[in-house]
Amino acid sequence: MSTHSSILLGGGCFWCVEAVFTGLRGIISADPGYAGGHIDNPSYEAVCTGKTGHAEVVKVVFDATEISLHDVLRVFFTTHDPTQLNRQGNDVGTQYRSVIFGDDAQQQIAREVVSEITSEGIWSAPIVTSIEGPAHFWRAEEKHLDYFARNPETAYCAAVVAPKVAKARKLYRDRLKQPD
DSSP: OOOEEEEEEEESSHHHHHHHHHTBTTEEEEEEEEESOSSSSOOHHHHHTTOSOOEEEEEEEEETTTSOHHHHHHHHHHSSOTTSTTEETTEESGGGOEEEEOOHHHHHHHHHHHHHHHHHTSSSSOOOOEEEOOOOOEEOOGGGTTHHHHOTTSHHIIIIIHHHHHHHHHHTGGGBSSOO
């Protein structure tokens, strides 16, 4: 019996979400792609128009014996701003929405984590993350895979992705595959 589970998480640019999860113990893979839209096999360029209905997401596959869905979602909710509707910083549009696509049990756990984080006052504004049912995952083009690892010097990676990765490494140091 497999202990691997997966969930689709959208928290703005998929380069950020992928880079945050890649370094954590228990994460088998974190693949960027698209979900939640109304066209098949969308391209990055089409999704960027905001007209396909898709969100940039990461399919996070994890070993539930090493990291629980609850903990995956804690990382997700604390490494992007789930209070921003249809945006993350300067990335604006429905394609950058905060969203979770999962089955009924995953949705219930997501609602519990939202309740916990809300009661802890981690964010001063209400969480607007959409918690939705399963969606088809369309893997992003090859050039988007491991983008931060391959392009850390680009302006966007240095200004946006690197600070999120640094925050995750600080908050979840005990969960890193290779501690600093």
